[in-house]
Amino acid sequence: MVCFPWYTYLRILYQSAIIIVSITENMNIMKLNKLIYTSLIAVILSVTACKNGFEEINKPWDKDVAAPVEQLYNGLVSTLVLGWQEQVTYHTWIYPITQQAVTTSNSGYVLANAASELWSNYYLALGNFRLLEKRIEESPNKDKYKNLQAMAKTIMAYKTLKVSEFFGAMPYTEAGRAATEGAAAYRAKYDSQADVFKSALAELKWAVDNFSTSADQISIGGYETFLKGDITQWTKFANSLRLRYALTMSAKDAATATPIITEALAKPLLADGENIAIWPKALNLTLDGRRWSFNSGLFHRMGTTMWSYMSSNDNKDGSGIFDPRCKIFFEPNNAGQWAPYPQNPTTATVGEGGLPYDNIRLTSWATKGAGNLYSPLNYYFAQDQTTIPEPIFTAAEIHFLKAEIYTSGIGATKNLTTAKGEYEKGVTASVNFWTKVAMDSPEWVVSKPTALPSAATITALLTNAKVAFDATNEANALKQIYAQMWVDGFRQPWDVWALKRRTGNLTPMTTVNSAYYDSNFGIYHRLVYPSSEADYNSANWRTATGGADLTSTKTWLEK
Structure with a gap:
C-alpha cells in the first residue's frame, strides 16, 4: 500500500x-x-x-x-x-x-x-x-x-x-x-x-x-x-503518423492539415504486413500487466454493438458470424454459446457472473464459472504475455485513412472508387493481421486458426450487407470506414475514442436505451x-x- x-x-x-x-x-x-x-x-x-x-x-x-x-x-x-x-x-x-x-x-x-x-x-x-x-x-x-x-x-x-x-x-x-x-x-x-x-x-x-x-x-x-535500426520502416512510421494526426485535426484546422495530408500521401507509408507495435517476443519482454488488467476487473464482455457488426443474427451456436475477427476477439460463454451482453442494459437484464479471466484458465481453459452467461473477451489476450503485440499503428489503418481521404476529398481529389479499394484492402489487412496474431501465439490452442482466411471468406465478408462499401453515398461510406477502423482498433481503444470524438460520434453506437449510455458513459470527453x-x-x-x-x-x- x-x-x-x-x-x-x-x-x-x-x-x-x-x-x-x-x-x-x-x-x-x-x-x-x-x-x-x-x-x-x-x-x-x-x-x-x-x-x-x-x-x-x-x-x-x-x-x-x-x-x-x-x-x-x-x-x-x-x-x-x-x-x-x-x-x-x-x-x-x-x-x-x-x-x-x-x-x-x-x-x-x-x-x-x-x-x-x-x-x-x-x-x-x-x-x-x-x-x-x-x-x-x-x-x-x-x-x-x-x-x-x-x-x-x-x-x-x-x-x-x-x-x-x-x-x-x-x-x-x-x-x-x-x-x-x-x-x-x-x-x-x-x-x-x-x-x-x-x-x-x-x-x-x-x-x-x-x-x-x-x-x-x-x-x-x-x-x-x-525497429532494429530499419530506417525505411522508421520513415514510413513517422510519415504514417503525420497522415493519421493531420487527418485527426483536419475538421478543426483544414488550412494546416490539408497540405500535410497531401505531402504524406506522396511519401512512403506503412504497407501490408508492416504493423508497428510493441512485439514482446522481439523485445524479449514479458508484459505482466496483461493478466492483471483482465482479472482485476473481470466484468468486460462482448456487447451487442460489436456483435451486430460481426454476426447477421443472434444464433447462439455462432452460425450467423460472418467476420472472422469475432472468434479471435471473443469467446463463447461457459455453456459454449455466443451471447452478447446488452450494450445499454435495463433492469430486466439478467446479471452476469463467472470467472472467465481467472488464472485457473491457464490450466483449465474450459472453466469460466457457471455464472458466465455472456461472451467474454478472448482470454488468450491475457494469457499470452510474450507474443501477442500491443498495436500502435497497423497497415490496415493506413488503408482506412486513405479511404476516408478519398471519400471526403481532404488533401486529395475525391474518388469513391479509389476509396472503396482502400476500404476493402483495409478490411482484408485487418482480418489477416488478427488471424496471424492468433496463429503465431504459442499459447493459443482452442479455436486457433491454422491459415489465413480464404479468398472466399474475405469476399463473403466484403459483400455482407453490413460491410459492403456504399460508393454511392459519401455519408454512408464514411460511417462504414469508421466502423471498420473501430473493429480493427479493438486493442487500441484509446485511438478509437479519439476517432469517436473527432468524427462527432460517427463510430458505431446503439440507439437502444441510449439514455443509459448518455448518463453513464456519454459524459466522458477527456481525462482530468x-x-x-x-x-x-x-x-x-x-x-x-x-x-x-x-x-x-x-x-x-x-x-
Missing part, C-alpha cells in the same frame, strides 16, 4: 527528468523500465534524505545528469509499453465509452489512476528526450546523429499526440527542461491542443525529412530495440489532469482550466 503521494514526487521530477540509467547492450526494455523507476526512487530519497557521502555521485534534482544518448533513447522506447492502470482503464471505462465492449458491473477502478500513470510516464519520457537532444546538440558529431534524433522525435511526437488526445491542452514547449535549463523552468505553461498538434506534426516532418541511409550516420547498435498539477503547477493549471477541470469538457479536437 502506498503511504505517501508518490505522484507528487514524480511531478517534481517530470520537469527535471533525472534518469539514472545503467544498462548493457543485452538489457531488455522491461528491465530498463524497472531500473528507471528504481533509480527515480533513489533520486527522491537523495532529495529528501541525508546527503552524507553522496555529494560526489548524486546530482541535485534540477541539474543535468550524464547519460549516453543510446541509453536515453532506449529509455524513451521503454515508455511505449502500456501501463497497468492504463490497460485496466481501457477495459473498464474506454471499452464501454467506445462501445467496442461492455462492462457488466462496476470494477471500482477510477479514471484518475490511469490519468496519473499516463501523465507521469509522458513527462519522464519528455525529460529524457530533452536530455537526449541536448547531448546531440553538444556533440561535435551532431550531424551524424540525425537518425537517432529523428527516431527520438518520432517516438516523442507520437506520445505527445496520444496524451493530448486524452487531456487536451498540456505543458509541452516549456516542459521537461529543468534539468537542462535550471529550476526556473520547473513550472511550465500549458500549450493549447491546437498548438500541441502543430508542434508535434512539425517534429514528425523534421524526422521524415532527416532520416538518412547515409553510411556516416552513427548507429547505436543493440540499443535500437524498437492529475491532482499534482493543481497542487504544484497551480497557476498554469488554473489558466488552462479556468479552475474547472472536468471530464465533461470537450477538447479542441472534438466535434
Whole structure:
C-alpha cells in the first residue's frame, strides 16, 4: 500500500527528468523500465534524505545528469509499453465509452489512476528526450546523429499526440527542461491542443525529412530495440503518423492539415504486413500487466454493438458470424454459446457472473464459472504475455485513412472508387493481421486458426450487407470506414475514442436505451489532469482550466 503521494514526487521530477540509467547492450526494455523507476526512487530519497557521502555521485534534482544518448533513447522506447492502470482503464471505462465492449458491473477502478500513470510516464519520457537532444546538440558529431534524433522525435511526437488526445491542452514547449535549463523552468505553461498538434506534426516532418541511409550516420547498435535500426520502416512510421494526426485535426484546422495530408500521401507509408507495435517476443519482454488488467476487473464482455457488426443474427451456436475477427476477439460463454451482453442494459437484464479471466484458465481453459452467461473477451489476450503485440499503428489503418481521404476529398481529389479499394484492402489487412496474431501465439490452442482466411471468406465478408462499401453515398461510406477502423482498433481503444470524438460520434453506437449510455458513459470527453498539477503547477493549471477541470469538457479536437 502506498503511504505517501508518490505522484507528487514524480511531478517534481517530470520537469527535471533525472534518469539514472545503467544498462548493457543485452538489457531488455522491461528491465530498463524497472531500473528507471528504481533509480527515480533513489533520486527522491537523495532529495529528501541525508546527503552524507553522496555529494560526489548524486546530482541535485534540477541539474543535468550524464547519460549516453543510446541509453536515453532506449529509455524513451521503454515508455511505449502500456501501463497497468492504463490497460485496466481501457477495459473498464474506454471499452464501454467506445462501445467496442461492455462492462457488466462496476470494477471500482477510477479514471484518475490511469490519468496519473499516463501523465507521469509522458513527462519522464519528455525529460529524457530533452536530455537526449541536448547531448546531440553538444556533440561535435551532431550531424551524424540525425537518425537517432529523428527516431527520438518520432517516438516523442507520437506520445505527445496520444496524451493530448486524452487531456487536451498540456505543458509541452516549456516542459521537461529543468534539468537542462535550471529550476526556473520547473513550472511550465500549458500549450493549447491546437498548438500541441502543430508542434508535434512539425517534429514528425523534421524526422521524415532527416532520416538518412547515409553510411556516416552513427548507429547505436543493440540499443535500437524498437525497429532494429530499419530506417525505411522508421520513415514510413513517422510519415504514417503525420497522415493519421493531420487527418485527426483536419475538421478543426483544414488550412494546416490539408497540405500535410497531401505531402504524406506522396511519401512512403506503412504497407501490408508492416504493423508497428510493441512485439514482446522481439523485445524479449514479458508484459505482466496483461493478466492483471483482465482479472482485476473481470466484468468486460462482448456487447451487442460489436456483435451486430460481426454476426447477421443472434444464433447462439455462432452460425450467423460472418467476420472472422469475432472468434479471435471473443469467446463463447461457459455453456459454449455466443451471447452478447446488452450494450445499454435495463433492469430486466439478467446479471452476469463467472470467472472467465481467472488464472485457473491457464490450466483449465474450459472453466469460466457457471455464472458466465455472456461472451467474454478472448482470454488468450491475457494469457499470452510474450507474443501477442500491443498495436500502435497497423497497415490496415493506413488503408482506412486513405479511404476516408478519398471519400471526403481532404488533401486529395475525391474518388469513391479509389476509396472503396482502400476500404476493402483495409478490411482484408485487418482480418489477416488478427488471424496471424492468433496463429503465431504459442499459447493459443482452442479455436486457433491454422491459415489465413480464404479468398472466399474475405469476399463473403466484403459483400455482407453490413460491410459492403456504399460508393454511392459519401455519408454512408464514411460511417462504414469508421466502423471498420473501430473493429480493427479493438486493442487500441484509446485511438478509437479519439476517432469517436473527432468524427462527432460517427463510430458505431446503439440507439437502444441510449439514455443509459448518455448518463453513464456519454459524459466522458477527456481525462482530468492529475491532482499534482493543481497542487504544484497551480497557476498554469488554473489558466488552462479556468479552475474547472472536468471530464465533461470537450477538447479542441472534438466535434
